[in-house]
Amino acid sequence: MIQLAQVVKTYQAGLATPFTAVDGVSLDIPAGKLTVLKGPSGSGKTTLLTLIGCMARPTSGRIHLHGLPAGTLLQLAEGDSLEITSLPERFLTAIRRRTFGFIFQQFNLVRGISVLENVMLPTYPTGEDRRFVEARAIERLEGLGLSRHLHASVDRLSGGEAQRVAIARALINDPAVVIADEPTAHLDSRLSEEFMDLMGQFKAAGRTLLIASHDPIVYGSPLADAVVEMRDGRIVAGP
Amino acid sequence: MRPPVQRYRNILDFALSSLLRRKGRNLALICVYTLVVFVLASLVFFVQALKREARELLVHAPDMVVQRMVAGRHDPMPAAQAEAIRAIRGVEEVQPRLWGYYYDPVYGGNLTLMATSDTALAADSVWIGQGVARTMRVQEGDMISLRGYAGLPTLFTVQKVLPEASELVSSDLILMSPRDVRSLFNLPEGLATDLAVTAGNPRELPTIAAKIVERFPDTRPILKSEILRTYEAIFDWRGGLMVVVFASAVLSFIIFAWDKATGLSAEERKEIGILKSIGWESADVLLLKFWEGAVVSLTAFLGGVLLAYAHVFFFSATLFEHALKGWSVLFPRYRLVPALDGYQLTVLFFLTVLPYTAATLVPIWRAATVDPDAAMRS
Amino acid sequence: MIQHPGILALLLASGLVSLLLAAAGWQGFRILRGWNLQSGSDAQLDLERRTYLVSTLVANALVIQILSLFLFIFTADSLHTQFVGAMCAAGSLAANPFGYPTLLAKLATCLLAGVWLILHRADTQGRDYPLIRPKYALLLVLVPLVLAETWLQWRYLSGLKADVLTSCCGSLFGQGRQGLAAELAGLPPRIMQPVFWITFGALMAAGALLLRARRGAVAFSLLSLAFLLVSVASLISFFCLYIYELPTHHCPFCLLQREYGFVGYPIYGTLLGGAIAGLGVGVLSPFRARKSLAEALPRMQARLAWSALILAGIFTLMVGIWMILSPLKL
Numbered sequence: 001m002i003q004l005a006q007v008v009k010t011y012q013a014g015l016a017t018p019f020t021a022v023d024g025v026s027l028d029i030p031a032g033k034l035t036v037l038k039g040p041s042g043s044g045k046t047t048l049l050t051l052i053g054c055m056a057r058p059t060s061g062r063i064h065l066h067g068l069p070a071g072t073l074l075q076l077a078e079g080d081s082l083e084i085t086s087l088p089e090r091f092l093t094a095i096r097r098r099t100f101g102f103i104f105q106q107f108n109l110v111r112g113i114s115v116l117e118n119v120m121l122p123t124y125p126t127g128e129d130r131r132f133v134e135a136r137a138i139e140r141l142e143g144l145g146l147s148r149h150l151h152a153s154v155d156r157l158s159g160g161e162a163q164r165v166a167i168a169r170a171l172i173n174d175p176a177v178v179i180a181d182e183p184t185a186h187l188d189s190r191l192s193e194e195f196m197d198l199m200g201q202f203k204a205a206g207r208t209l210l211i212a213s214h215d216p217i218v219y220g221s222p223l224a225d226a227v228v229e230m231r232d233g234r235i236v237a238g239p
Numbered sequence: 240m241r242p243p244v245q246r247y248r249n250i251l252d253f254a255l256s257s258l259l260r261r262k263g264r265n266l267a268l269i270c271v272y273t274l275v276v277f278v279l280a281s282l283v284f285f286v287q288a289l290k291r292e293a294r295e296l297l298v299h300a301p302d303m304v305v306q307r308m309v310a311g312r313h314d315p316m317p318a319a320q321a322e323a324i325r326a327i328r329g330v331e332e333v334q335p336r337l338w339g340y341y342y343d344p345v346y347g348g349n350l351t352l353m354a355t356s357d358t359a360l361a362a363d364s365v366w367i368g369q370g371v372a373r374t375m376r377v378q379e380g381d382m383i384s385l386r387g388y389a390g391l392p393t394l395f396t397v398q399k400v401l402p403e404a405s406e407l408v409s410s411d412l413i414l415m416s417p418r419d420v421r422s423l424f425n426l427p428e429g430l431a432t433d434l435a436v437t438a439g440n441p442r443e444l445p446t447i448a449a450k451i452v453e454r455f456p457d458t459r460p461i462l463k464s465e466i467l468r469t470y471e472a473i474f475d476w477r478g479g480l481m482v483v484v485f486a487s488a489v490l491s492f493i494i495f496a497w498d499k500a501t502g503l504s505a506e507e508r509k510e511i512g513i514l515k516s517i518g519w520e521s522a523d524v525l526l527l528k529f530w531e532g533a534v535v536s537l538t539a540f541l542g543g544v545l546l547a548y549a550h551v552f553f554f555s556a557t558l559f560e561h562a563l564k565g566w567s568v569l570f571p572r573y574r575l576v577p578a579l580d581g582y583q584l585t586v587l588f589f590l591t592v593l594p595y596t597a598a599t600l601v602p603i604w605r606a607a608t609v610d611p612d613a614a615m616r617s
Numbered sequence: 618m619i620q621h622p623g624i625l626a627l628l629l630a631s632g633l634v635s636l637l638l639a640a641a642g643w644q645g646f647r648i649l650r651g652w653n654l655q656s657g658s659d660a661q662l663d664l665e666r667r668t669y670l671v672s673t674l675v676a677n678a679l680v681i682q683i684l685s686l687f688l689f690i691f692t693a694d695s696l697h698t699q700f701v702g703a704m705c706a707a708g709s710l711a712a713n714p715f716g717y718p719t720l721l722a723k724l725a726t727c728l729l730a731g732v733w734l735i736l737h738r739a740d741t742q743g744r745d746y747p748l749i750r751p752k753y754a755l756l757l758v759l760v761p762l763v764l765a766e767t768w769l770q771w772r773y774l775s776g777l778k779a780d781v782l783t784s785c786c787g788s789l790f791g792q793g794r795q796g797l798a799a800e801l802a803g804l805p806p807r808i809m810q811p812v813f814w815i816t817f818g819a820l821m822a823a824g825a826l827l828l829r830a831r832r833g834a835v836a837f838s839l840l841s842l843a844f845l846l847v848s849v850a851s852l853i854s855f856f857c858l859y860i861y862e863l864p865t866h867h868c869p870f871c872l873l874q875r876e877y878g879f880v881g882y883p884i885y886g887t888l889l890g891g892a893i894a895g896l897g898v899g900v901l902s903p904f905r906a907r908k909s910l911a912e913a914l915p916r917m918q919a920r921l922a923w924s925a926l927i928l929a930g931i932f933t934l935m936v937g938i939w940m941i942l943s944p945l946k947l
Contacts (some may be wrong), residue, residue, distance in 0.1 A: 011659070047612075054611060055612040056612045059656050059659075085657060087744055088745075089520060089666075091744045097518040098516055104516070110512045112260040117256075124246070124248070124249035124250055124519070127244070127249065128245070129245060447780050468699050475620065475622070479620025479622055483625070521666070525669065585687075585691065586688070590629060593633055594629065594633070599632045601670070603672045604669060
């Protein structure tokens with residue numbers, strides 16, 4: 001699904017204190033499997049996720065995406081491959097919207113608006129008909145047991161509920177790949193187990209999963225097909 | 240609905256809800272913005288209304304007036320010159336006019352006294368304008384007393400109060416017979432205040448004026464069109480001057496707007512980060528911010544314009560009447576006739592909305608191009 | 618100078634447009650110099666972010682420029698009362714030698730800025746910023762033009778002097794200023810009528826050829842420009858006469874007035890929009906070979922050509938209807 005070759009990401013290049021967050025990573029992430037990135041904070045996991053998820057462009061190296069959905073903007077056929085490292089932001093965003101669903105450590109919900117609106121938010125710029133989007137959002141939220149909270153403000157939710165809203169949002173565009181950054185950092189063990197159960201369901205549904213975590217509940221889970229260990233921006237152990 | 244249209248709508252909806260979520264902050268901005276529009280709009284409307292009044296004032300004025308100048312000052316002129324002027328080719332009619340100003344010490348007002356040849360007006364009687372009737376508290380049949388040139392009061396019967404419709408022109412007017420005017424002001428027979436000249440073809444007026452000056456070098460012909468032009472220029476100039484003075488206020492507003500736009504709250508910055516991270520592109524955030532700015536500008540613009548409209552046309556521009564009016568050519572008491580045209584609104588739009596928009600462009604761009612991964616690294 | 622609020626608004630607008638475009642030009646220059654798409658360095662990413670700034674600045678400048686084109690005519694019209702012999706905007710613009718050049722420069726900048734935005738739109742369709750160089754090169758042409766326009770307008774507006782009454786002498790400005798009263802006469806309708814209809818026919822034919830055979834894009838663009846010029850000349854020469862129902866009133870500006878139902882706005886709006894779209898077709902044409910635009914560009918060209926044709930059609934329909942319904946017969 002995703003191939004990385006010698007990917008480097010340097011911040012503040014040219015200044016006095018350049019910082020290389022990802023340093024020559026080559027990696028294959030297979031489709032339909034759960035891959036865990038493991039390592040201490042500051043090891044470059046999150047940066048690697050942003051590079052893979054088309055949020056940022058690497059300083060050098062190549063990233064190939066395979067099995068992309070058909071899209072009008074890029075004129076791709078179903079299942080095409082693409083090298084994404086020098087695409088303009090417009091195209092990266094278009095790929096990201098259709099291919100990746102993100103679950104953030106801080107949940108990143110927009111405060112002051114309802115659960116339903118939060119879930120629908122990623123589709124606003126696509127210009128998709130609101131009625132279809134709303135139906136899909138309700139379906140996702142019901143699937144996650146949040147039907148009671150549809151019109152509640154996100155400020156009133158508990159940590160576990162907030163995360164499930166974030167998951168519903170990640171799924172709104174039916175992405176092939178779900179990326180999660182330290183998803184269990186703010187959850188207790190029971191909720192963490194529940195989260196992994198959900199991931200199991202997604203995997204069964206054929207989605208590719210990529211999780212960065214240093215929580216044993218995640219990387220020790222029997223669902224994990226591969227564990228890649230990172231330190232100082234390099235892969236130190238893995239497939 | 241086609242997708243691009245739906246995209247605009249979706250983002251507009253979200254812009255509205257964002258504005259409402261940050262009520263306090265945006266309300267302060269809209270208030271200051273509205274105030275700026277209000278003051279500028281009041282100014283523009285007021286000047287426009289005054290120009291219009293001046294134009295209407297002159298509708299009934301003669302096309303050309305010929306005055307005699309003595310030592311650089313306006314002096315009564317021999318009525319006999321009317322005949323000589325009438326002989327000029329193109330002149331249709333020359334009417335000697337008899338009029339003057341009368342200061343009424345009791346009511347503190349300046350009145351215009353004018354002779355009329357209307358034979359319906361009896362001797363020792365006057366017709367008065369609504370304004371005169373109002374200030375002197377008199378009605379038809381009452382007597383008014385005017386002090387003559389020798390200081391002696393003369394009594395006149397009010398025969399008629401001029402109808403309301405012509406108030407604008409006749410508010411401060413007192414009409415009397417030519418004989419009464421002469422005796423009140425001690426004007427000898429054979430002299431007129433000035434001559435009103437009408438031409439068969441108005442296009443020939445400048446040529447006629449040139450001939451009059453040539454033949455009577457001590458006279459000064461004044462064309463109605465020139466008076467109009469002078470009024471317009473003077474009002475524009477005054478209005479423009481006020482706008483320039485006011486520019487400092489606009490400038491401080493722009494700095495304020497710039498500051499507001501640059502100093503995005505941490506909350507707002509985080510929100511944009513979230514939007515970018517969940518699949519909004521820079522262009523989408525730019526559109527969002529554009530909608531927000533458009534809503535703010537439109538609200539403030541409409542609010543300011545409506546307030547200014549009320550201020551100028553219902554409250555007679557109480558706030559800066561004195562700066563702009565203060566000129567005896569215009570009559571003291573009347574309500575300005577509401578007039579609003581696209582041109583004035585466009586000028587206002589240019590003077591207020593454009594600087595605001597320009598000032599917010601760069602800050603908006605900065606906000607919109609936050610890295611999408613910023614939200615993950617917080 | 619006359620301190621008319623409209624004049625202040627115009628000076629403000631042209632100052633802002635100059636500022637916005639100068640800023641855009643500077644950013645464009647930096648982008649041209651430092652561009653390297655293959656690199657993912659911070660510097661390149663920063664330049665890519667700046668492309669958003671440039672397009673935002675130019676888009677805003679274009680909107681202001683188009684609005685100020687109309688405001689300029691409007692202001693000239695509202696000032697005509699202050700010049701002896703000026704009957705409408707045509708007279709005010711002739712009040713000094715910078716009036717008409719300013720108007721033409723405004724028109725040219727509007728057209729060019731419109732074309733730039735079309736180029737920009739095409740550029741965003743390709744995944745490798747295919748038009749980055751032509752786009753910013755054009756921007757660097759646009760900037761001096763706008764600055765020149767600002768200077769012309771300043772010369773025009775600051776040189777205006779109202780013919781005001783002074784106390785020393787009354788009348789007599791009129792002497793020697795008769796030139797202002799001269800009406801725009803225009804070319805004889807006998808020549809302009811066939812020229813207009815031939816140009817219109819040629820434009821339609823070129824459009825059909827372009828849309829069917831995908832050939833003649835540049836010719837189509839040139840014809841669009843010609844159509845704009847011929848249409849304006851025809852408005853002055855004969856269309857206006859039908860609209861005003863006066864055999865001698867040739868002024869192309871009075872169309873914008875309330876007396877004629879603001880018909881000038883749709884008339885000039887369709888002309889300007891059609892010309893921009895038509896020019897866009899030809900400007901895009903050399904870049905059809907770029908691989909990343911191979912699919913998007915012909916589609917865009919077709920859409921632009923359709924827009925140009927439809928707008929030209931609406932314009933012709935409007936003036937044609939007037940010609941038929943007007944009680945005036947030439």
